[in-house]
Amino acid sequence: MEIENVIExxxxxxxxxxxxxxxxxxxxxxLSLNVKKGEIFGLLGPxxxxxxxTMKLLLGLLFPTEGxxxxxxxxxxxxxxxxxxxxxxxxxxxYRFLNAEETLDFYGxxxxxxxxxxxxxxxxxxxxxxVQGARKRQLKEYSKxxxxxxxxxxxxxxxxxxxxxxxxxxxxxxxxxxxxKDMILxxxxxxxxxxxxxxxxxxxxxxxxxIAILYSGELKELGKVDELLKEQDETVLRTSKLDQNVIDxxxxxxxxxxxxxxxxxxxxxxxxxxFLKTVEQSKARPGQRFVPENEQAESKESSTxxxxxx
Amino acid sequence: MTFDITDxxxxxxxxxxxxxxxxxxGALLLASLLLSYVVTGMKGPGKVIKTIxxxxxxxxxxxxxxxxAIASLTIxxxxxxxxxxxxxVFAVLFMFGGWFLTGSTGARGDLEVKNFISFALxxxxxxxxxxxxxxxCWGIPEDIKARSIHTVVTKPARRLEIVIGRxxxxxxxxxxxxxxxxxxxxxxxxxxxxxxEEAQKALFCRVPLYGDMSFFDSEGKQSEGIHVGDVWDYRRxxxxxxxxxxxxxxxxxxxxxxxxxxxxxxxxxxAFRTHKGQMKEGLLCQVFLExxxxxxxxxxxxxxxxxxxxxxxxxxxxLKHYDEKEKKYVELxxxxxxVFDNDINKKENIxxxxxxxxxxGQYIGMAQADMFIRYxxxxxxxxxxxxxxxxxxxxxxxxxxxxxxxxxxxxxxxxLLTFSFLLVGQGGFRQFLNEFVDKQVLGGGPVESIIRxxxxxxxxxxxxxxxxxxxxxxxxxxxxxxLRIAHQIIPDFSSFKMTPFVVNGFDVSWGSALAPSIAITIxxxxxxxxxxxxxxxxxxxxTK
Numbered sequence: 001m002e003i004e005n006v007i008e009x010x011x012x013x014x015x016x017x018x019x020x021x022x023x024x025x026x027x028x029x030x031l032s033l034n035v036k037k038g039e040i041f042g043l044l045g046p047x048x049x050x051x052x053x054t055m056k057l058l059l060g061l062l063f064p065t066e067g068x069x070x071x072x073x074x075x076x077x078x079x080x081x082x083x084x085x086x087x088x089x090x091x092x093x094x095y096r097f098l099n100a101e102e103t104l105d106f107y108g109x110x111x112x113x114x115x116x117x118x119x120x121x122x123x124x125x126x127x128x129x130x131v132q133g134a135r136k137r138q139l140k141e142y143s144k145x146x147x148x149x150x151x152x153x154x155x156x157x158x159x160x161x162x163x164x165x166x167x168x169x170x171x172x173x174x175x176x177x178x179x180x181k182d183m184i185l186x187x188x189x190x191x192x193x194x195x196x197x198x199x200x201x202x203x204x205x206x207x208x209x210x211i212a213i214l215y216s217g218e219l220k221e222l223g224k225v226d227e228l229l230k231e232q233d234e235t236v237l238r239t240s241k242l243d244q245n246v247i248d249x250x251x252x253x254x255x256x257x258x259x260x261x262x263x264x265x266x267x268x269x270x271x272x273x274x275f276l277k278t279v280e281q282s283k284a285r286p287g288q289r290f291v292p293e294n295e296q297a298e299s300k301e302s303s304t305x306x307x308x309x310x
Numbered sequence: 311m312t313f314d315i316t317d318x319x320x321x322x323x324x325x326x327x328x329x330x331x332x333x334x335x336g337a338l339l340l341a342s343l344l345l346s347y348v349v350t351g352m353k354g355p356g357k358v359i360k361t362i363x364x365x366x367x368x369x370x371x372x373x374x375x376x377x378x379a380i381a382s383l384t385i386x387x388x389x390x391x392x393x394x395x396x397x398x399v400f401a402v403l404f405m406f407g408g409w410f411l412t413g414s415t416g417a418r419g420d421l422e423v424k425n426f427i428s429f430a431l432x433x434x435x436x437x438x439x440x441x442x443x444x445x446x447c448w449g450i451p452e453d454i455k456a457r458s459i460h461t462v463v464t465k466p467a468r469r470l471e472i473v474i475g476r477x478x479x480x481x482x483x484x485x486x487x488x489x490x491x492x493x494x495x496x497x498x499x500x501x502x503x504x505x506x507e508e509a510q511k512a513l514f515c516r517v518p519l520y521g522d523m524s525f526f527d528s529e530g531k532q533s534e535g536i537h538v539g540d541v542w543d544y545r546r547x548x549x550x551x552x553x554x555x556x557x558x559x560x561x562x563x564x565x566x567x568x569x570x571x572x573x574x575x576x577x578x579x580x581a582f583r584t585h586k587g588q589m590k591e592g593l594l595c596q597v598f599l600e601x602x603x604x605x606x607x608x609x610x611x612x613x614x615x616x617x618x619x620x621x622x623x624x625x626x627x628x629l630k631h632y633d634e635k636e637k638k639y640v641e642l643x644x645x646x647x648x649v650f651d652n653d654i655n656k657k658e659n660i661x662x663x664x665x666x667x668x669x670x671g672q673y674i675g676m677a678q679a680d681m682f683i684r685y686x687x688x689x690x691x692x693x694x695x696x697x698x699x700x701x702x703x704x705x706x707x708x709x710x711x712x713x714x715x716x717x718x719x720x721x722x723x724x725x726l727l728t729f730s731f732l733l734v735g736q737g738g739f740r741q742f743l744n745e746f747v748d749k750q751v752l753g754g755g756p757v758e759s760i761i762r763x764x765x766x767x768x769x770x771x772x773x774x775x776x777x778x779x780x781x782x783x784x785x786x787x788x789x790x791x792x793l794r795i796a797h798q799i800i801p802d803f804s805s806f807k808m809t810p811f812v813v814n815g816f817d818v819s820w821g822s823a824l825a826p827s828i829a830i831t832i833x834x835x836x837x838x839x840x841x842x843x844x845x846x847x848x849x850x851x852x853t854k
Contacts, residue, residue, distance in 0.1 A: 080466065097386060097391060110465040
């Protein structure tokens with residue numbers, strides 16, 4: 001069965017012009033892509049590749065020079081489409097003089113959500129993004145991570161079918177990044193379509209089902225993340241830790257079958273995993289700190305000599 | 311002080327507005343279609359039409375809830391950004407203003423009252439108007455600069471709702487502040503006048519009933535009055551000891567206008583002496599009442615006029631009249647016997663009052679507004695409140711213009727533009743422009759002026775007949791037509807000035823002051839909203 005397209009983009013071109021109408025820069029060149037319902041779609045590319053321009057064209061913040069956009073079956077400049085869309089901008093461009101509750105209430109009012117339901121949703125979202133303790137504080141007092149969280153909450157106030165996230169993890173620490181990625185995955189589990197653009201490749205790889213890679217405003221690659229990353233002429237075997245003896249035996253078997261062993265080494269964890277593990281342990285055992293090896297030795301020595309060095 | 315006492319006629323106002331609005335809209339549409347065709351080819355005009363139709367659909371889908379949401383956001387923004395701290399200046403001025411105003415007029419209570427009222431109302435308007443202007447001109451540009459508007463326009467909020475919401479928000483804030491300032495100013499005036507009994511007596515509002523005026527010369531024929539060659543053309547004169555008469559006809563004179571069974575007429579005349587005469591006394595003046603239907607004329611006692619101040623004439627309801635036929639005094643009722651209807655002009659309850667100068671060789675000058683019947687006086691607070699309403703209307707207009715300008719200009723430029731409108735709209739420039747488009751300024755239009763400059767032709771002399779004159783007149787007439795429409799774009803801010811009414815002890819007239827101000831405000835707010843909406847809709851809110 002054909003899966004419904006939530007976004008359809010055909011030959012989308014955007015040229016920025018100066019005051020006199022002269023061409024300044026071609027930000028996007030004949031971009032064509034579709035986003036299917038229920039997937040997490042990533043727009044990848046270096047700075048200036050046209051990711052944010054695409055996002056803003058989808059939202060009607062910019063007008064296309066050429067091409068056609070259908071978003072939830074409606075043209076990009078149709079305001080009605082916004083009723084089913086949630087948008088988290090690149091920076092959290094929220095009203096900094098409002099507090100979390102007022103922010104969500106304000107955006108809820110723009111959707112004409114009844115007051116009681118607005119309150120319920122705001123409470124739920126504040127809890128979900130984890131800013132309960134700061135719900136009465138003005139956003140200008142928030143850290144960047146907290147602002148991003150409340151930014152995501154405002155994008156979800158209308159329970160949208162399509163969520164557009166512009167650089168959702170940019171500038172966040174690994175813990176908030178992890179939380180953000182978990183929230184994005186949860187959105188997909190709830191049946192929502194998510195489109196995110198980012199230049200943080202690891203984040204995109206972690207959450208996206210399909211990606212499009214843009215460079216200089218042109219589409220260079222489009223497809224499923226797994227398929228795009230698959231090395232067609234290599235095989236990876238993952239086992240529990242092997243002795244050198246066993247490795248040598250495996251190597252011999254492979255040589256016998258004319259297969260080259262490219263690498264046999266013990267895998268390392270990612271820095272993100274190490275960081276998150278450390279933070280988790282710190283939460284579990286507060287007060288524990290890292291002691292350098294030389295200090296540990298000194299400490300052992302002094303305890304055997306009966307001194308009370310602290 | 312002079313007032314324009316002409317009552318506002320709604321029908322004519324609407325007609326005029328439709329003419330200007332239609333002309334400007336038509337011109338703009340034509341320009342947009344042409345420009346879009348030049349820039350984007352055949353697609354352009356289609357896009358313009360689509361944008362206009364989109365506007366109609368946005369108007370249909372307008373949600374008041376969203377408008378109120380944006381308005382309340384605006385209110386919170388103004389309050390939390392501490393914009394209103396500027397009004398501390400107001401408090402400081404009022405704390406010390408009394409020190410400098412009391413006793414500045416040589417202890418004349420009525421003049422001191424003028425100073426107090428003028429100070430309170432002027433301070434209020436000069437604080438609220440610039441602050442409103444700044445607030446309204448910076449809100450949307452700041453929103454665009456901070457990109458917080460992205461989170462609004464990506465919701466189902468129409469740009470029309472943003473414009474209206476912003477205007478409403480600033481108006482609500484301004485209204486709140488104006489109420490506080492107006493209330494504080496009123497209390498301040500009342501406290502200041504407590505120091506002088508004379509000042510307390512002067513604190514009231516006269517409610518005038520103006521009449522139509524006509525002059526009759528010494529032979530009894532209708533005339534324009536005598537021009538004595540004075541520089542100021544406002545008043546015309548009647549000659550003393552002749553049949554020369556100034557006649558007023560007041561409509562809608564009923565017993566309700568009487569105070570304690572007396573009719574109060576106030577007059578302010580100016581003397582023009584051809585010889586010294588009795589210098590210590592004012593010129594002698596005769597006032598009479600006349601009923602042309604019954605041909606009855608009742609002469610009132612002759613009195614010396616007070617120049618440069620008011621002459622109060624109190625007329626008893628029961629009048630003594632010497633009947634020439636019956637050769638005896640009879641009693642007449644002011645309302646029943648002297649008030650008449652004019653079936654030809656379909657005017658009812660008319661009281662005709664005539665004025666003659668008794669001193670031979672002397673002249674008395676007067677204008678339409680110089681004599682009026684006084685309704686029962688109203689409280690000062692009523693007039694003061696109406697003056698505050700005048701300031702409020704001006705604030706609404708400035709806010710609308712500011713928000714509208716900020717939709718297509720950056721904050722500083724929008725401020726400059728709105729301020730220019732404010733300045734030009736109430737200064738002498740507008741008067742000059744009015745005279746220019748009415749062709750009262752010598753020298754003709756730009757083409758004619760160029761011809762005159764090049765050929766060293768006198769302004770007063772007519773250009774010689776011929777092809778040159780004809781071409782100049784044709785081009786100039788097009789220019790004048792354009793200018794006539796263009797000068798309507800600048801609102802007449804002087805119409806909102808109701809302070810002089812209250813300062814001079816008058817109630818603010820509904821027909822000649824409040825109604826036109828309300829009409830002007832509505833007439834300009836509508837195009838302002840439309841300009842703001844289409845500007846915001848047709849611009850990209852993100853440009854690199």
